[in-house]
Amino acid sequence: DKLKNKGVDVSKLWDPSKVWVAEDHFVPSAEKVSAENIVKLSNFTKNYGIEKHFKYGMGQYGICHTLSHEEAMVMPGDVYVGGDSHTNTTGALGAFACGLGHTDIAYVLLNGQIWFKVPETDYFKLNGKLPDHVMAKDLILKIIGDIGTDGGNYRTMQFGGSGIDEMSVESRLTLCNMTTEAGAKNGIVEADQKVVDYLSSRGEVQQMLKCSKVMMMHNMQMFTSMKHLRWNLL
Incomplete structure (x- = not known):
């Protein structure tokens, strides 16, 4: 109105x-x-x-932050925005996912576009494998404890390395979800076969996945000025 x-x-x-x-x-x-x-x-x-x-x-x-991936609403390479700060969660699928305020959401609904300042990227290379008694929640809390609750202010927190390769998609979702608590613009994990299998099990999305591969390659170029940070999981 x-x-x-x-x-x-x-x-x-x-x-x-x-x-x-x-x-x-x-x-x-x-x-x-x-x-x-x-x-x-x-x-x-x-x-x-x-x-x-x-x-x-x-x-x-x-909850919207589980429906987005459980219902395969978002594909790798998508630009996905929502009206809640934890929209970052879905970056675990290889999408640029972030929360926006009400005014910006209204603009997107009417116009299908929005202005972004491209965030600089901090790349968190995680080596090894988490012990059985340690969860992704413990890991992201440790990272936030190290960099501070403002350590990711308007930055992309990208996670990679052998530690990420070992993680389930659900664990990656937990990492990206809590990038909000570090002030990050978004969290992201590059999509791999685990993501493809995860989404494929949730509907007839094969054609969308094929189309999204081109978009994924294009959109990953957004993440520039990467600062490499390393955590050994063991």
Whole structure:
């Protein structure tokens, strides 16, 4: 309504097929305003032709940061933005994934584009294999403890090395999720066969994966001025 009152054409979205929404964080609603917002969200998806609406209690429910990969909504090489700071999570698939504020999200919905200052990259080369009693959460907390909660401010935190090769996709997702706590613009892991297998097991996405390989090669060129940092896992 605010955009409409300012004369902005909000009659249609840029591409409803590239938009999906999830009812999370505020369900089940504990207060009236949250319940009203869920109704507004439902009306929004209907009015703008958004078919991918994950409704609470309808057998398709989940937090957006898990649905993005569990439902194969994001492919390697994609530029993926969401209205939550932990959108960084999905960078584990080899996508440029980051959170945006409400105004920027509205702009993307209407125009399909957004301005970014290309972040410089810190490359974390992880060598070895995590012991059985140590998890990816422990590792990223150690890294943040070393570089500080502002150590990644508007930077890309890219993870690689033999330690990453050994990790499951789920563990990589944990690493990228918490780059937000270091102030990073995004976290990313270069896609490999594990990612392809992970996504392929979640739907008929083979054609999308083939197309995304070209995009992945192009988008990985974004990460410049790399500063190499090394952690030995054993």
